[in-house]
Amino acid sequence: MAISPEQRWLDSRASTEISPSEILSPIDPSAATFKNPSPPGGLAEYVRETVLEALPNDLTRMIYLASLRDCNSGMYLHPELSNQRGIQAAHGALRACHEQVFRRLLTTRLAEYVVQLHEYIRYTRGEILTVLKTWKSLQAYRATVPVSAVATSTELYFLNVAIALEVVDRQTTGGQQS
Secondary structure, eight states: OOHHHHHHHHHHHHHHHOOOOOOOOOGGGGOOOOOOOOOOTTTHHHHHHHTTGGSSSSSHHHHHHTBBTTTTTTOOOOOHHHHHHHHHHHHHHHHHHOOOOOOOHHHHHHHHHHHHHHHHHHTTTOOOHHHHHHHHHHHHGGSSSOOOOOOHHHHHHHHHHHHHHHHHHHHTTOOOOO
């Protein structure tokens, strides 16, 4: 019997999951330096430790990683990492991180999506009603999934984000339509 990528990830979750014990303060992700010639555990682990752990949650990580992906080619490009380690190495590491964050979000409870959406909005320092209105209108979160994502997993993620948007909107507006 074949094991799905999601199940394989769940089986190895204990050894690969990043579990920061506290929410870290916002920092500029591009400020990380990638000059270490041989990071232990590989380049993807190095990216997780130097860039992604500094972000407050997986939803924020998902959006950040998607922002590094070229919409035409699907290649992940990071200004420093791609130049110092090579485009293919950076692409592979960033793609692996993106897929791992996506798989983790697929196992996240809906209530946690709401918490993560609140944290993301705080992190961006955006005006909450504007962010909610824009996200609902543009549905840009649909462009944040990894290219290799399975359609059913993608739809589950979209549904969870859309419901979280509605919950945060109702919490913010007190049940009034925004």
